[in-house]
Amino acid sequence: MSDYLNDLGYLSSGSQLRRIYEKLQVAGDKVYSQAGIDFKSSWFPIYHVLAKSKRSLTIMEITNQISFSHITVNNVIKELLKKGLVQIKSNPGDGRSKLISLSTKGFELLDVLEPVWLLFSDELKSIFEISDILLMELMKEVNVRLEEEPLDKRVLQKYFNYSVRNAKPNEFKEIGDIMVDVYSSLKGFPDKDEQPEYYKMLSNVGELTKTKGIEILVAISKQEKIGGAVVFFNDMKDYGSGGSATKELEACGFRLLAVDSKLRGQGLGKMLTNACIEKGRKGKYKKLVIHTTKAMKIAWTMYEDLGFQRAEDLDFMQGELPVFGFRLEVS
C-alpha cells in the first residue's frame, strides 16, 4: 500500500507518530466513554504514576518519571483535579511546589480501570508486536536520544552555523540593543533607572572600539544574523572596571558578554568566550581576566567549566552591586 508519509522518509517521523497516537487516543476515549467510565486516554500515564506511588508527588517528580513535558503534566493534573480524582496540598519542604496524590474517588476508579487496561494491554500487544522486533524498546531508545540532545538544538546549530568574527560598524547599533535587552532583563541586576550611565554605555557599545586595543566580537550566523557579542580588551588599562583589574599585567580581558535571549541554549556564549580565550592565547598574554555577578548564573557556571578561577583580589563594588573577578591562564 502506498503511504505518503512513509515515502517522505525520516522527515515524516513526527507525523507518523502523531497519526498513530491520535488513533490510540481516540480509540481509548471511545472505550472509556462506551464503558461508562469517566476517564480520558491522555490522563493515563499521570494517573497511573499517582495510583502506584506510595506517597504524594510534585509535578516535577511526575514529569521526570514519565518523561513528559511539564506543561502537559500540569494540564492533566488540572483536569484530574476538576474531576475530583486528585488532591493537591502545599509542599512543606518547598513553598513553590505542590504535592499531588489521588483522592479517595481517584483510588476507587482504579478498580474500574484496571480490568479495562488489561484488555487494552492485550490488544496493544497484538498491534505493536511485530515479528520479534521490540518496537517498544526502539521507542524507548528514541526518547532517550531526544532527552540527551533536543532535536531543535541539533537542527538550529546546523541551520545558523554560527561563527565568531569582529563586528562591523553597521552592526554596532544592533549589538548595543542586544546588550541593553540582555542586561536589563537579568534578575537581580541593576535596571536602567538605577545605573543610567551603564545602560548608555551598553547602548553605544560601538564607541568603545574607537580606543585602539578594544574590539567587539560577534557570533554571526550563516544568514548574517547577530546572535551575541562580547567586548575584548587587548590592554587591561582600557578595561574600565573598578578594583585592581585595570592594573593587571600581561593580561587581556573581556566584558559585556551578551547572547540574544531568543537564542539561548545554542552555545553562543561559550563560542564567544572560546574566541576570547583563543585571542588571549594567540596574543601571548599570560592570563585572561573577566568579571561576573551573582545574577549571571549561567555565565558563572560556564566560566568555571572552562577553567576560569575565582580571583577575589579582582572583586569590586559597582554602586551597590558586588562584582566578582576571575582569571584564566592562557600562556
Next chain:
Amino acid sequence: MSDYLNDLGYLSSGSQLRRIYEKLQVAGDKVYSQAGIDFKSSWFPIYHVLAKSKRSLTIMEITNQISFSHITVNNVIKELLKKGLVQIKSNPGDGRSKLISLSTKGFELLDVLEPVWLLFSDELKSIFEISDILLMELMKEVNVRLEEEPLDKRVLQKYFNYSVRNAKPNEFKEIGDIMVDVYSSLKGFPDKDEQPEYYKMLSNVGELTKTKGIEILVAISKQEKIGGAVVFFNDMKDYGSGGSATKELEACGFRLLAVDSKLRGQGLGKMLTNACIEKGRKGKYKKLVIHTTKAMKIAWTMYEDLGFQRAEDLDFMQGELPVFGFRLEVS
C-alpha cells in the same frame, strides 16, 4: 536507565508515542520560531501534501493520503487559511466539499522551508535509525493495523462481550426507550407527531410479547447492559405490517431492530439479525421476512450482505412512508 512507561509494557505504547511526538513538535516549533519562519510543526504533513500536489485537494483526499483524522486536517487547514498559506474554493463536482490548494504566499514559503526540512531529515535519521532496524517501517505497519481494525472496536468487543438472549420483562421499558430514541432520530423517518401510534407501540414494545409467538431478543453485555433489541415473530399473522406479509406461509419474521446509538459499529445489529436467522433455521421455517425503509441505510446494506433478497410483493405504504420487503431462505 529505569523508565516508568517502559516498565508498563504495551499498555504505555500511546504514552510513549506521545512523549516522543511532543518533543519533536516542541523542537520543530522552536526551530521555525528561531529561524524566523512563520510555520508550525503540526502543519507539516498537510502543507507538504498540498505543496507537492499538482491539483487542488479535498479535505478527504488529504486525510486519506496521510492517514490523519478528518478533524485534525480540518483544524490545520483553518490555521493555514488564517495565515494566508492556502486558498479554498468550492468544488464544482461536489457542493458539500471544498477544494484546497496553496496560495502564492504558501508556495513562496516552500523555498524557505525546504532547506530547513533537509536539516530536520538528517537529524531525525540519526535519532530514529537504530542499528539496522527500520523503526519507520514498524510504525507504518502499526498504522496499517490500526486502520484495518480500530483499537476501540477490539477492546470493546472483549469488554462488553455481547450475546443475545430473550428479553426479561424488567428490561422491556429500557428496550422501548432505545427503540423510540433510535427511530425518532432516523433522518427521513416519520417523527412522533406524524405517527404517534407507532411511537406508542415502540415505547410499550414489551406488550407485544403477550401474544404467544412474539418474542423480544436483546443483545446483552457481560455487565447486563442492553445494547439493542429486535422483535421476532414465530407466526406471520402477528407480524402487524401492511401489505401481504401477514399472509406469508411457513415463514417467520422480525421487526423493530434497534441498536443503542452510543454503541454503533460494534456489530450488535448483525448479531441480533443472526440470532433471528438462527431461530428461523431451528424453527423449521422456509423463509424469514423483514421490512426496512430508505432511511435505514446501514441496516439495508447489512441485510443484503447477509443474503436477504428484495421482495417487491411484500412492499407497502405506512402512511406516506414506503416500506420495502425482504426475504431470506432459511430452510
